[in-house]
Amino acid sequence: xxxxxxxxxxxxxxxxxxxxxxxxxxxxxxxxxxxxxxxxxxxxxxxxxxxxxxxxxxxxxxxxxxxxxxxxxxxxxxxxxxxxxxxxxxxxxxxxxxxxxxxxxxxxxxxxxxxxxxxxxxxxxxxxxxxxxxxxxxxxxxxxxxxxxxxxxxxxxxxxxxxxxxxxxxxxxxxxxxxxxxxxxxxxxxxxxxxxxxxxxxxxxxxxxxxxxxxxxxxxxxxxxxxxxxxxxxxxxxxxxxxxxxxxxxxxxxxxxxxxxxxxxxxxxxxxxxxxxxxxxxxxxxxxxxxxxxxxxxxxxxxxxxxxxxxxxxxxxxxxxxxxxxxxxxxxx
Amino acid sequence: xxxxxxxxxxxxxxxxxxxxxxxxxxxxxxxxxxxxxxxxxxxxxxxxxxxxxxxxxxxxxxxxxxxxxxxxxxxxxxxxxxxxxxxxxxxxxxxxxxxxxxxxxxxxxxxxxxxxxxxxxxxxxxxxxxxxxxxxxxxxxxxxxxxxxxxxxxxxxxxxxxxxxxxxxxxxxxxxxxxxxxxxxxxxxxxxxxxxxxxxxxxxxxxxxxxxxxxxxxxxxxxxxxxxxxxxxxxxxxxxxxxxxxxxxxxxxxxxxxxxxxxxxxxxxxxxxxxxxxxxxxxxxxxxxxxxxxxxxxxxxxxxxxxxxxxxxxxxxxxxxxxxxxxxxxxxxxxxxxxxxxxxxxxxxxxxxxxxxx
Numbered sequence: 001x002x003x004x005x006x007x008x009x010x011x012x013x014x015x016x017x018x019x020x021x022x023x024x025x026x027x028x029x030x031x032x033x034x035x036x037x038x039x040x041x042x043x044x045x046x047x048x049x050x051x052x053x054x055x056x057x058x059x060x061x062x063x064x065x066x067x068x069x070x071x072x073x074x075x076x077x078x079x080x081x082x083x084x085x086x087x088x089x090x091x092x093x094x095x096x097x098x099x100x101x102x103x104x105x106x107x108x109x110x111x112x113x114x115x116x117x118x119x120x121x122x123x124x125x126x127x128x129x130x131x132x133x134x135x136x137x138x139x140x141x142x143x144x145x146x147x148x149x150x151x152x153x154x155x156x157x158x159x160x161x162x163x164x165x166x167x168x169x170x171x172x173x174x175x176x177x178x179x180x181x182x183x184x185x186x187x188x189x190x191x192x193x194x195x196x197x198x199x200x201x202x203x204x205x206x207x208x209x210x211x212x213x214x215x216x217x218x219x220x221x222x223x224x225x226x227x228x229x230x231x232x233x234x235x236x237x238x239x240x241x242x243x244x245x246x247x248x249x250x251x252x253x254x255x256x257x258x259x260x261x262x263x264x265x266x267x268x269x270x271x272x273x274x275x276x277x278x279x280x281x282x283x284x285x286x287x288x289x290x291x292x293x294x295x296x297x298x299x300x301x302x303x304x305x306x307x308x309x310x311x312x313x314x315x316x317x318x319x320x321x322x323x324x325x326x327x328x329x330x331x332x333x
Numbered sequence: 334x335x336x337x338x339x340x341x342x343x344x345x346x347x348x349x350x351x352x353x354x355x356x357x358x359x360x361x362x363x364x365x366x367x368x369x370x371x372x373x374x375x376x377x378x379x380x381x382x383x384x385x386x387x388x389x390x391x392x393x394x395x396x397x398x399x400x401x402x403x404x405x406x407x408x409x410x411x412x413x414x415x416x417x418x419x420x421x422x423x424x425x426x427x428x429x430x431x432x433x434x435x436x437x438x439x440x441x442x443x444x445x446x447x448x449x450x451x452x453x454x455x456x457x458x459x460x461x462x463x464x465x466x467x468x469x470x471x472x473x474x475x476x477x478x479x480x481x482x483x484x485x486x487x488x489x490x491x492x493x494x495x496x497x498x499x500x501x502x503x504x505x506x507x508x509x510x511x512x513x514x515x516x517x518x519x520x521x522x523x524x525x526x527x528x529x530x531x532x533x534x535x536x537x538x539x540x541x542x543x544x545x546x547x548x549x550x551x552x553x554x555x556x557x558x559x560x561x562x563x564x565x566x567x568x569x570x571x572x573x574x575x576x577x578x579x580x581x582x583x584x585x586x587x588x589x590x591x592x593x594x595x596x597x598x599x600x601x602x603x604x605x606x607x608x609x610x611x612x613x614x615x616x617x618x619x620x621x622x623x624x625x626x627x628x629x630x631x632x633x634x635x636x637x638x639x640x641x642x643x644x645x646x647x648x649x650x651x652x653x654x655x656x657x658x659x660x661x662x663x664x665x666x667x668x669x670x671x672x673x674x675x676x677x678x679x680x681x682x683x684x685x686x687x688x689x690x691x
Contacts, residue, residue: 229420
């Protein structure tokens with residue numbers, strides 16, 4: 001343990017030192033090659049000025065390329081090759097994908113997720129934001145609602161797996177949901193293996209996690225709505241519901257859209273919950289889990305995995321661009 | 334035909350009393366201006382009338398009906414806010430139509446009302462624009478338009494001009510005066526800290542100080558017959574000069590000892606005032622240089638030449654003299670005033686009866 005700490009500290013220090021050394025050294029080098037003195041001072045400093053930003057940006061660009069751009073290019077390359085990446089197969093993987101039933105199952109599920117989770121999370125978040133605003137114990141309620149955000153997806157999945165747990169007779173039931181069902185006089189169910197019900201069960205977990213996120217962002221936005229506009233509306237004769245729907249919500253439209261798309265993107269990329277709770281069985285497959293299946297399970301096929309990844313990327317990219325633009329617009333406004 | 338009557342109104346926030354013992358009757362069709370320094374409770378008073386804040390104690394009547402617990406929407410009032418409070422997501426037309434739409438008024442009648450208000454306020458070209466694309470003056474007019482379309486019996490203005498620059502403020506002040514002339518049967522209450530606004534717009538002015546009414550009266554009443562030192566100094570610019578004096582004799586004729594001289598005033602004061610330390614009040618515009626002993630004497634520190642007038646400062650005293658008087662800088666000056674323009678304050682209250690108003 002002490003060795004590990006020493007190592008970490010040493011790494012951090014050396015990285016820090018390298019950074020400082022790079023900036024200082026590169027700057028110094030530039031000044032030596034094109035000194036801003038003597039007869040050519042003006043031209044030299046102009047030339048150095050052109051290069052300087054790239055010197056400073058250089059390391060960041062290299063690492064960005066290595067960790068962000070390269071994987072994208074590599075995925076594209078893999079998608080055009082066979083299972084081991086040895087042989088070029090052209091569009092073969094995509095052609096196979098187009099007729100793969102599991103892709104359609106994943107796409108169908110993703111669509112269902114898209115329709116349900118962002119809408120429900122945003123709506124619940126908005127309701128929670130409004131209801132907790134102005135309450136004395138509102139802060140406490142908010143903290144409780146926000147807490148799921150602090151749990152990792154895997155942790156949340158494990159927690160909810162216990163809630164949905166089903167034990168065949170004669171062992172005693174341990175699942176909370178089945179406890180409720182039996183208390184109400186029903187028979188215990190194997191929630192996670194029943195098609196459709198299991199999809200809803202998984203969605204509940206994500207909604208549980210995302211509502212807090214939506215609530216925090218939306219409640220900040222609601223507070224930014226000028227108080228006078230609400231008072232003016234009250235004097236104009238509007239009741240609480242009219243004020244909410246026609247004065248408050250329209251003024252936070254932008255934030256609503258940002259929250260909505262952020263959750264949408266998250267849902268499209270969803271992996272952990274499905275992986276931990278059902279592993280895509282019983283009709284719960286989603287795109288990210290399908291990628292993982294092809295990439296790393298059974299007899300891995302990097303080509304097919306990469307092809308599915310490209311489909312996911314094609315779905316997420318437009319939303320991502322729109323989301324970033326909307327967020328920037330909010331920031332400027 | 335809507336009068337407003339406030340009876341012994343008080344308002345507390347938590348344990349802090351911000352308004353106390355407010356008795357006020359606003360006549361139907363009157364334009365009443367409430368002035369006072371920041372924090373005197375004037376905006377709070379307006380919000381009580383609007384129903385945006387509950388009244389702690391006392392009685393509020395609008396049009397002969399007790400309104401304490403009547404929701405704002407049914408009080409027949411419209412309010413123009415200091416920072417306009419336009420709905421940013423609605424264009425000008427929708428902003429003005431909102432109240433009528435909430436009330437379920439038909440499309441045609443809304444259109445008529447909005448068009449009429451827009452014409453009245455010269456907003457016809459802006460109807461499809463959003464508030465963010467409007468200038469400060471236009472926004473203010475939209476806010477007024479939003480109030481007009483509802484045809485309220487009572488208009489409340491909460492410092493509507495304070496966010497405008499000086500030139501625009503003058504123009505909008507004139508516009509409110511015109512609006513009042515056109516809607517002469519509507520009762521209006523206008524809150525401001527700008528005494529120029531108060532003097533020019535008001536039928537009557539209420540001066541509020543520390544949550545209580547200091548004085549109510551017509552603008553020139555307040556200027557000519559202030560009942561307290563506070564009102565005397567609050568109304569008029571630059572503020573009234575106060576010169577310490579001792580009463581030698583009181584009664585039908587009042588004799589005062591000043592630093593410069595002893596003076597006699599043929600104006601009655603309460604007989605028991607003899608021997609008291611008082612303040613003699615005189616407005617800067619009523620002072621003039623004199624050959625005699627005068628009311629004050631001293632060396633001129635600063636001359637502020639404003640063109641049409643010059644402000645002469647000597648000691649703590651300010652005099653407003655016509656024309657450019659930079660020649661007076663550094664000179665020793667004696668200043669005097671017509672006895673009719675003098676005020677006498679004892680413990681902050683006026684003690685000398687004023688001459689009848691000319």
